[in-house]
Amino acid sequence: MQLDLSSATRPAAQQPPMRAVRFDGPGLVPRVDRLPVPRPGEGEALLRVLAAGVCHTELQLLDGTLNPGVWPLTPGHEIVGEVVEGPAELVGQRALVYYSRPCGECEWCLLGHEQVCPNAGPQPGLSTDGGFAEFVRVPIDSLMRLPEGLDPVQAAPLGCAAATAYHALHGVARLQAGETIAVYGVGGVGLPLIELAMLGGARVLAIARSPEKRALARALGAEVIDAGGDPVLEGCRATRGQGVHAVFELVASDESMPAALAMLRRRGRLILVGYGSARLRVNPLELVLRETQLLGSLGNTRAELAEVVRLAAGGALKVPIAGQYALEDVSAVLDALRAGRLAGRGVIVPRSAFRVPRSWSPPLPLGEGRGEGGEAART
Ligand SMILES: [Zn+2]
Ligand SMILES: [Zn+2]
Incomplete structure (x- = not known):
């Protein structure tokens, strides 16, 4: 440009x-x-x-x-x-x-x-x-x-960025201490989201493609997953097959949204913060069987x-x-x-x-x- x-x-x-x-x-x-x-x-x-x-x-x-x-x-x-x-x-x-x-x-x-x-x-x-x-x-x-x-x-x-992260974590997802969450995308909102989740007593898995962003997330105390690898498998491993309590979707791509859903445990929450032109495609049965909760989060x-x-x-x-x-x-x-x-x-x-x-x-x-x-x- x-x-x-x-x-x-x-x-x-x-x-x-x-x-x-x-x-x-x-x-x-x-x-x-x-x-x-x-x-x-x-x-x-x-x-x-x-x-x-x-x-x-x-x-x-x-x-x-x-x-x-x-x-x-x-x-x-x-x-x-x-x-x-x-x-x-x-x-x-x-x-x-x-x-x-x-x-x-x-x-x-x-x-x-x-x-x-x-x-x-x-x-x-x-x-x-x-x-x-x-x-x-x-x-x-x-x-x-x-x-x-x-x-x-x-x-x-x-x-x-930080106020949006706070609202998504506390206003929408109702984060509980001791929960394991995934932050999909380590940009302007993802970084304070990691910090605020750690302050709230959560365990945080941060998913990013760039090594620099993963290094930043690690420095803030998150465990990191390469978005270019197999985030679902890595998330599954990190939670001993249980899945995470909540995923914060900051990327909202055709690739990230299905992976985010697949990482959730039963009754898990998918919090949609980021958006673009990609559409979220899901068969209701996938949500019904596991009582997955879809939540939008706007501003603060x-x-x-x-x-x-x-x-x-x-x-x-x-x-x-x-x-x-x-x-x-x-x-x-x-x-x-x-x-x-x-x-x-x-x-x-x-x-x-x-x-x-x-x-x-x-x-x-x-x-x-x-x-x-x-x-x-x-x-
Ligand atoms: Zn903004
Ligand atoms: Zn009003």
């Missing part, structure tokens, strides 16, 4: 001040553009982006598997930033962004299952402009204070994000970082992610030199200069 820099090659004097990655729609090449710095409306804050994690969902947006219909779009939903404009008491604070925008009033929100809220508002990086930019405008109530001592790059993957709640932030601040959770990259590196990072060559989370660090002028405060009134929202989409 080649990065189109044509719009960024005009003389500096003619250019608006903010660099941002733009996705123009499915199948189109990402580009870096220069845009005016967004102005926050009422109830919003402007963040200088300190770090933004690269998620597999960006590939779904590029491929059209997820299509919010809002193009061009600045992606990036794992955002850590510093408030540079907004309510005076927030300016200067560092914060993570809870990208989900549940309504807080529907049946699902009231039940505490806000991750499946059908009335979710525009989500930064998914259905409104996000964090692969020098600045991003977000609702104030989406901010979560970054604890002292937690590095922004280290904190970025908490916003989606605000409370779950707060919990992973607490664990990270205390040093119990540290998501491995593959590297820090500039906005201009986004295409290369996404290519590496697609090819399975990123061991750990890739994090974009925009390094903005632009300073928001003091004359910009107070914020513009609600409605002025605001972007369009679209249908909700989540990892």
Whole structure:
């Protein structure tokens, strides 16, 4: 994939001040553009982006598997930033962004299952402009204070990857200490999933194709299985023929899904977190005879994000970082992610030199200069 820099090659004097990655729609090449710095409306804050994690969902947006219909779009939903404009008491604070925008009033929100809220508002990086930019405008109530001592790059993957892993483990699979689980795919979500499962007292089998990813998983305390070998046989051996209590499917390929099902013990849970174009094909009898449970897992709640932030601040959770990259590196990072060559989370660090002028405060009134929202989409 080649990065189109044509719009960024005009003389500096003619250019608006903010660099941002733009996705123009499915199948189109990402580009870096220069845009005016967004102005926050009422109830919003402007963040200088300190770090933004690269998620597999960006590939779904590029491929059209997820299509919010809002193009061009600045992606990036794992955002850590510093408030540079907004309510005076927030300016200067560092914060993570809870990208989900549940309504807080529907049946699902009231039940505490806000991750499946059908009335979710525009989500930064998914259905409104996000964090692969020098600045991003977000609702104030989406901010979560970054604890002292937690590095922004280290904190970025908490916003989606680690919180998604926490929700899948505890919100959906109801992990019990002493269980043996398999993590199919050791990417951005798989790594914190291994860490959180170990913290929860589980035995973890991590399945990955790349030796680098298996080495990372082993370093986190998992036993590892080569996805290119015979994972079902290896899983069977590792559990003395019993099978595992739960498999977390982060790959969802034609190859991985049947293997994941075959690794389960009776009454085992298959938790589907990842997705792509492959279909899950299964005869109901296979599920009936063993009372296999199929469970989907979507995103996370605000409370779950707060919990992973607490664990990270205390040093119990540290998501491995593959590297820090500039906005201009986004295409290369996404290519590496697609090819399975990123061991750990890739994090974009925009390094903005632009300073928001003091004359910009107070914020513009609600409605002025605001972007369009679209249908909700989540990892
Ligand atoms: Zn994500
Ligand atoms: Zn709701």
